[in-house]
Amino acid sequence: MEERGSPDGDLARSLEQGPEGPETPIQVVLRVRPMSAAELRRGQQSVLHCSGTRTLQVSPPGGGPEVAFRFGAVLDAACTQEDVFRACGVRRLGELALRGFSCTVFTFGQTGSGKTYTLTGPPPQGEGVPVPPSLAGIMQRTFAWLLDRVQHLGAPVTLRASYLEIYNEQVRDLLSLGSPRPLPVRWNKTQGFYVEQLRVVEFRSLEALMELLQMGLSRRRSSAHTLNQASSRSHALLTLYISHQTAQQMPPVDPGAPCVGGKLCFVDLAGSEKVAATGSRGELMLEANSINRSLLALGHCISLLLDPQRKQSHIPFRDSKLTKLLADSLGGRGVTLMVACVSPSAQCLPETLSTLRYASRAQRVTTRPQAPKSPVAKQPQRLETEMLQLQEENRRLQFQLDQMDCKASGLSGARVAWAQRNLYGMLQEFMLENERLRKEKSQLQNSQDLARNEQRILAQQVHALERRLLSASYRHQQGPGLTPPCPCLMAPAPPCHALPPVYSCPCCHICPLCRVPLAHWACLPRERHLPQVLDPEASGGRPPSARPPPWAPPCSPGSAKCPRERSHSDWTQTRVLAEMLMEEEVVPSAPPMPVRPPKTSPGLRGGAGVPNLAQRLEALRDQIGSSLRRGRSQPPCSEGARSPGQVLSPR
Numbered sequence: 030m031e032e033r034g035s036p037d038g039d040l041a042r043s044l045e046q047g048p049e050g051p052e053t054p055i056q057v058v059l060r061v062r063p064m065s066a067a068e069l070r071r072g073q074q075s076v077l078h079c080s081g082t083r084t085l086q087v088s089p090p091g092g093g094p095e096v097a098f099r100f101g102a103v104l105d106a107a108c109t110q111e112d113v114f115r116a117c118g119v120r121r122l123g124e125l126a127l128r129g130f131s132c133t134v135f136t137f138g139q140t141g142s143g144k145t146y147t148l149t150g151p152p153p154q155g156e157g158v159p160v161p162p163s164l165a166g167i168m169q170r171t172f173a174w175l176l177d178r179v180q181h182l183g184a185p186v187t188l189r190a191s192y193l194e195i196y197n198e199q200v201r202d203l204l205s206l207g208s209p210r211p212l213p214v215r216w217n218k219t220q221g222f223y224v225e226q227l228r229v230v231e232f233r234s235l236e237a238l239m240e241l242l243q244m245g246l247s248r249r250r251s252s253a254h255t256l257n258q259a260s261s262r263s264h265a266l267l268t269l270y271i272s273h274q275t276a277q278q279m280p281p282v283d284p285g286a287p288c289v290g291g292k293l294c295f296v297d298l299a300g301s302e303k304v305a306a307t308g309s310r311g312e313l314m315l316e317a318n319s320i321n322r323s324l325l326a327l328g329h330c331i332s333l334l335l336d337p338q339r340k341q342s343h344i345p346f347r348d349s350k351l352t353k354l355l356a357d358s359l360g361g362r363g364v365t366l367m368v369a370c371v372s373p374s375a376q377c378l379p380e381t382l383s384t385l386r387y388a389s390r391a392q393r394v395t396t397r398p399q400a401p402k403s404p405v406a407k408q409p410q411r412l413e414t415e416m417l418q419l420q421e422e423n424r425r426l427q428f429q430l431d432q433m434d435c436k437a438s439g440l441s442g443a444r445v446a447w448a449q450r451n452l453y454g455m456l457q458e459f460m461l462e463n464e465r466l467r468k469e470k471s472q473l474q475n476s477q478d479l480a481r482n483e484q485r486i487l488a489q490q491v492h493a494l495e496r497r498l499l500s501a502s503y504r505h506q507q508g509p510g511l512t513p514p515c516p517c518l519m520a521p522a523p524p525c526h527a528l529p530p531v532y533s534c535p536c537c538h539i540c541p542l543c544r545v546p547l548a549h550w551a552c553l554p555r556e557r558h559l560p561q562v563l564d565p566e567a568s569g570g571r572p573p574s575a576r577p578p579p580w581a582p583p584c585s586p587g588s589a590k591c592p593r594e595r596s597h598s599d600w601t602q603t604r605v606l607a608e609m610l611m612e613e614e615v616v617p618s619a620p621p622m623p624v625r626p627p628k629t630s631p632g633l634r635g636g637a638g639v640p641n642l643a644q645r646l647e648a649l650r651d652q653i654g655s656s657l658r659r660g661r662s663q664p665p666c667s668e669g670a671r672s673p674g675q676v677l678s679p680r
């Protein structure tokens with residue numbers, strides 16, 4: 030007899046050894062259902078015979094060679110639901126799920142072979158008629174065992190459940206609040222393939238879980254065909270999520286994501302079927318084709334997973350929704366149990382052989398079970414990550430704060446610098462302006478000094494000329510023995526006004542030399558005033574002694590002591606005096622400058638006085654020169670023959 034399939038060792042020992050290791054094969058349990066009433070009625074023979082607990086013998090009708098298949102466990106038709114539950118070692122899977130492993134139990138076989146019966150028991154015989162507990166399938170028994178196990182753990186465990194079906198290559202939520210609608214299958218690095226927006230329901234009791242199960246079963250698509258009156262037309266996946274929650278544990282990162290922990294998934298595959306055998310038409314045929322395609326894709330992946338070389342390469346799990354959702358169970362980190370279901374009828378032998386070969390290959394597929402890190406185990410890493418994030422945030426905030434400080438200080442510094450520049454610039458400008466004004470002031474002072482010096486020099490020259498002129502005139506008219514009217518006339522002498530007064534002089538007002546007002550000085554007595562012989566008409570009817578001398582400075586207008594303004598006759602006298610000097614070298618004087626108001630500033634007065642003095646000096650020279658020239662060229666003439674304006678004109 031040919032024996033295929035099963036690896037060495039029984040299922041129980043394999044499960045007891047635990048899944049953890051480099052490679053763990055998919056555990057396969059073969060269950061042979063009893064002959065159905067219909068098969069018995071048709072007189073069909075059984076072609077399957079169990080040999081021991083792990084070997085199945087196939088005896089083809091007609092005397093063909095027997096074929097033996099070895100699996101982890103082989104359960105004949107006499108086995109009860111409880112036997113199956115125990116033989117499959119589902120409790121061991123439950124324990125692994127509690128430790129955080131991802132475990133999968135899936136049934137495989139042709140339509141009507143007892144897959145649904147194995148997992149969930151027989152369908153209710155009528156509305157309101159409960160299924161006997163003895164007929165409860167693996168799922169209900171596992172639920173009961175799990176809830177009881179959780180209650181005795183002594184630590185809080187969160188249990189949640191989801192239930193979906195893949196119908197015509199569409200994922201539908203059997204626990205959705207509304208009518209089931211297609212849901213997308215996504216993938217990410219953390220979760221692998223997952224169904225988006227799948228409702229995951231937390232439950233705390235077996236009754237609640239049973240209600241969820243019944244809800245899903247009632248919504249699952251099923252139809253009747255020749256081989257099965259309640260044939261499932263979809264693949265159904267019920268998943269239990271088991272997570273430990275302690276006070277020290279952190280909540281899940283993504284609230285919408287399933288809790289990190291173990292899970293236990295029950296997959297009731299739709300049965301493969303030959304359309305010709307089931308007589309499916311229309312929608313049934315479409316459903317059958319979809320079911321067969323997905324099962325073919327699953328078989329293909331399993332075949333590829335058997336090849337060690339190709340296993341490391343690409344496995345086409347994306348070929349169907351079913352292979353996507355079973356990818357982790359078949360080729361990943363899960364612990365997987367396959368319950369292959371077959372019919373003992375000879376009529377189903379081809380499909381049975383196909384299932385047996387299929388199961389035989391599957392049990393050679395290995396996985397690398399790896400328990401996901403529990404939240405407790407992830408806590409240090411999570412805390413470390415959070416610490417790094419906080420450090421990064423702290424560094425970033427510190428950087429921003431430093432930047433703000435820099436900006437603020439830069440702004441303040443700019444303002445200070447701006448103010449300093451402005452103040453410094455203003456100070457510099459003030460200093461420059463001050464320096465410029467100082468220089469200008471110094472220049473003005475120098476100019477004023479020069480002007481004053483020039484004025485003083487010119488005044489001295491004028492003074493000297495006038496004294497010489499008066500002295501000569503006096504000597505020429507009165508003789509050398511006469512005392513001069515004023516000591517300063519005899520030049521050079523100290524300032525006349527510094528001399529002590531000698532006589533009381535009612536007609537004198539200002540020193541003719543320095544032009545300082547004098548109360549009394551060396552004026553001659555009235556009878557000695559000169560020149561009394563000159564131009565009696567110019568005196569204005571007054572006696573000559575009452576008139577001021579021609580060298581006297583002009584009086585201030587309106588002064589009580591100045592009876593008249595300087596008249597032209599005064600300058601005529603000067604002309605006459607100049608004519609007396611025809612034989613001598615004399616320089617006639619120009620008309621004296623008027624006395625300026627005392628309020629005039631010295632600078633301006635000095636600056637304006639210089640050109641006046643120069644004019645006076647120049648005029649005096651011209652006048653004297655002209656007189657000398659005329660005197661040399663013409664003989665003296667009588668007084669009445671001359672006109673004052675013909676000789677000298679006042680400037």
Ligand SMILES: Nc1ncnc2c1ncn2[C@@H]1O[C@H](COP(=O)(O)OP(=O)(O)OP(=O)(O)O)[C@@H](O)[C@H]1O
Pocket residue numbers: 061062063065138139140141142143144145146147151152257259260261262298299300301370
């Ligand atoms: N071990 C068993 N003992 C008694 N009856 C069984 C057993 N297995 C299956 N049956 C019965 O066989 C019929 C078909 O079983 P089931 O619906 O579970 O097959 P299936 O593989 O799920 O079929 P499908 O793929 O079409 O859904 C049901 O009436 C079921 O009660």
